[in-house]
Amino acid sequence: AHKAFIFDLDGVIVDTAKFHFLAWKKLANDLGFDFTEAQNEQLKGVSRVESLKKILNWCNMELTEEEFNRQMALKNENYLSYVDEMEDDEILPGVSKVLDHLLEKNIPFALGSASKNARTILKKVDLYDKFDAIVDGTDVGKAKPDPEVFLIAAEKLNVEAKDCVVFEDSVAGVQAANIGGMTSIGIGDKNVLHEADHVFQDFSEIEIEFIEELLRKE
Ligand code: G6P
Ligand code: MG
Numbered sequence: 001a002h003k004a005f006i007f008d009l010d011g012v013i014v015d016t017a018k019f020h021f022l023a024w025k026k027l028a029n030d031l032g033f034d035f036t037e038a039q040n041e042q043l044k045g046v047s048r049v050e051s052l053k054k055i056l057n058w059c060n061m062e063l064t065e066e067e068f069n070r071q072m073a074l075k076n077e078n079y080l081s082y083v084d085e086m087e088d089d090e091i092l093p094g095v096s097k098v099l100d101h102l103l104e105k106n107i108p109f110a111l112g113s114a115s116k117n118a119r120t121i122l123k124k125v126d127l128y129d130k131f132d133a134i135v136d137g138t139d140v141g142k143a144k145p146d147p148e149v150f151l152i153a154a155e156k157l158n159v160e161a162k163d164c165v166v167f168e169d170s171v172a173g174v175q176a177a178n179i180g181g182m183t184s185i186g187i188g189d190k191n192v193l194h195e196a197d198h199v200f201q202d203f204s205e206i207e208i209e210f211i212e213e214l215l216r217k218e
Helices: 017-030 037-043 048-059 065-084 095-104 118-124 148-157 171-179 208-216
Strands: 004-007 109-112 133-135 164-168 183-187 198-200
Touching: 004 148, 017 037, 017 048, 017 065, 037 048, 037 171, 048 065, 065 118, 095 208, 109 148, 118 133, 133 148, 148 164, 148 171, 164 171, 171 183
Parallel strands: 004 109, 004 164, 109 133, 164 183, 183 198
Antiparallel strands: none
16 A cells, blocks of 8 residues: 655745746746747756756757856856745645645655755745655656655555556656656646646645545555
């Protein structure tokens, strides 16, 4: 049966996916290129380095190593300026209800994020101490859809991969969970996240009974 839960951060627990979008868009525009929502979809769940590589690829552009690093730093600075203005009530609707239920029932849960800013953000919304394990962009080398981040999280929780449920808003993240042999729950558009085992528009659509069902199910 399912024994543990793993949550992605950006776009699942907090609405920071929109800040990543704005920061990448600014970077692309500053380099003289358009940046579409469809392109952004392909960057969700993807590490900072890999994201910039993809953008440069779309723009057919090459940067020196120094300029590449400078652009990454600028993007992050811009992103963090949005994060700075976040309030601690910016946890996405319905998320706290699920986390509180897991806490109450002593069901372990971890964070599995590609972000190097994950710990900062969790502290900002007062969730840092609630997770049994945190695995983020500072702990992993391989970007989603590689399952590494979730496999490390499962190991830290002492639970087998097949007994884990992963919540993800990105295509790459859903694929990572599937490749890792975990149950994947997509948060977002059904058409985009069609590879997930279940999809909900957001956490407010998830009933506690559904969580309980997952815990009973293989
Ligand atoms: C998450 C987000 C991505 C972001 C990545 C790295 O996976 O979905 O949009 O690029 O983390 O985040 P960072 O905060 O380290 O730049
Ligand atoms: Mg995400």
